Amino acid sequence: MRITEVNTHLLVAKLKAPFAYSRAWYDTRTSMLVEIVTDEGHIGWGECYGPAKMTQAIVDELGTLLIGSDPLNSDFLWHDLYSRFRDHGQKGLLIQALSGVDIALWDIRGKHFSAPAYQLLGGAWRSEVDAYATGLYRRDSGNPLVYLAEEAAEYVEQGFRAMKLKVGFGVKEDVAVTRTLRETIGPDIALMIDANHAYDAVAAIQLGRQVEELDIGWFEEPVPPEDLAGYCAVKAAISIPLAGGECEFTRMGFRDVLTRRSMDIIQPDICAAGGLSECKKIADMAMAFGVRTNPHVWGSGIGIAASLQWIATVPTHTPLSLAPAQPLLEFDQTEHPIRQAILQQPIVQNKGVVSIPTGPGLGIEINRDALQFFRAAARHL
Ligand code: CA
Numbered sequence: 431m432r433i434t435e436v437n438t439h440l441l442v443a444k445l446k447a448p449f450a451y452s453r454a455w456y457d458t459r460t461s462m463l464v465e466i467v468t469d470e471g472h473i474g475w476g477e478c479y480g481p482a483k484m485t486q487a488i489v490d491e492l493g494t495l496l497i498g499s500d501p502l503n504s505d506f507l508w509h510d511l512y513s514r515f516r517d518h519g520q521k522g523l524l525i526q527a528l529s530g531v532d533i534a535l536w537d538i539r540g541k542h543f544s545a546p547a548y549q550l551l552g553g554a555w556r557s558e559v560d561a562y563a564t565g566l567y568r569r570d571s572g573n574p575l576v577y578l579a580e581e582a583a584e585y586v587e588q589g590f591r592a593m594k595l596k597v598g599f600g601v602k603e604d605v606a607v608t609r610t611l612r613e614t615i616g617p618d619i620a621l622m623i624d625a626n627h628a629y630d631a632v633a634a635i636q637l638g639r640q641v642e643e644l645d646i647g648w649f650e651e652p653v654p655p656e657d658l659a660g661y662c663a664v665k666a667a668i669s670i671p672l673a674g675g676e677c678e679f680t681r682m683g684f685r686d687v688l689t690r691r692s693m694d695i696i697q698p699d700i701c702a703a704g705g706l707s708e709c710k711k712i713a714d715m716a717m718a719f720g721v722r723t724n725p726h727v728w729g730s731g732i733g734i735a736a737s738l739q740w741i742a743t744v745p746t747h748t749p750l751s752l753a754p755a756q757p758l759l760e761f762d763q764t765e766h767p768i769r770q771a772i773l774q775q776p777i778v779q780n781k782g783v784v785s786i787p788t789g790p791g792l793g794i795e796i797n798r799d800a801l802q803f804f805r806a807a808a809r810h811l
Pocket of ligand 1: 624626650651676726
């Protein structure tokens with residue numbers, strides 16, 4: 431089997447209502463999808479996290495190097511491309527581009543062998559996964575203490591047993607909002623907080639100490655990703671598990687996170703950290719260090735499907751308080767018109783649980799009409 435085409439699809443959708451986290455406002459959602467075509471008719475799909483126009487340019491470049499290669503040699507191809515560009519891209523955009531390519535190659539492998547990707551990776555630890563709601567962002571009007579409590583109550587109503595709150599808006603405001611949310615959802619729903627590296631270690635410790643009593647499942651990205659010493663300082667000062675890693679890349683990047691024991695939970699993003707091949711290796715490595723893996727997921731249906739294939743293979747963790755023993759699916763509930771539209775069968779939660787697709791490869795089929803629709807919107811980007 432040979433690769434004959436590597437196509438990129440840049441999709442854009444304007445949002446009805448903008449929303450913000452601690453770093454920026456969103457008013458559009460973009461997706462950068464990778465389509466790899468083979469001479470045997472198998473087509474593989476992948477997705478790249480990160481700035482879509484920039485990853486598109488890199489995948490277009492990588493694609494020319496892949497034409498004529500055997501797509502089943504995905505590990506070799508990963509290292510070949512990584513080595514070619516090592517001097518310029520050990521982290522960031524290059525690895526995000528490589529991630530989309532690797533995921534598409536796994537989709538092809540699954541279709542070639544008529545098996546889900548997780549089976550070809552050694553088999554599934556689980557057939558379904560608990561999902562936590564990612565949302566609880568800031569809006570451009572209204573009182574966050576009111577609308578965030580309402581949104582949290584809606585997630586409980588929908589069946590979610592866990593959710594994650596955006597913090598990083600000042601320690602005082604964060605403490606007030608976190609306390610209100612805990613009071614709203616009661617003691618039996620897991621609550622995590624995510625600062626998107628808004629703080630330095632001093633402020634993160636101040637926040638952590640004040641919300642410790644609220645049984646927080648994890649404190650995500652308290653400090654900038656490159657400040658591993660800051661992570662260690664926060665970790666030593668508070669009892670809340672520290673999570674991070676959505677801005678870390680490859681097993682070489684996570685090696686440093688793990689050897690320094692800077693996080694309790696690592697959160698590689700399959701569309702950023704190096705793809706399915708690399709994330710499997712990272713999770714196996716984390717297990718050896720006694721560190722939990724809980725993937726970061728922020729993509730379209732392709733990114734979610736790829737994450738589910740990987741989550742199926744992640745070893746079970748030791749139970750910890752309210753934080754479950756199993757890895758969780760981060761299930762973004764913010765507005766994302768592209769997310770489910772590009773799938774023939776949407777990926778849905780039922781009582782907070784998502785089934786892992788069992789079809790070949792990523793287990794999904796793509797709706798090409800939706801691709802056309804959102805590609806057209808991207809021409810105005
Ligand atoms: Ca995050």
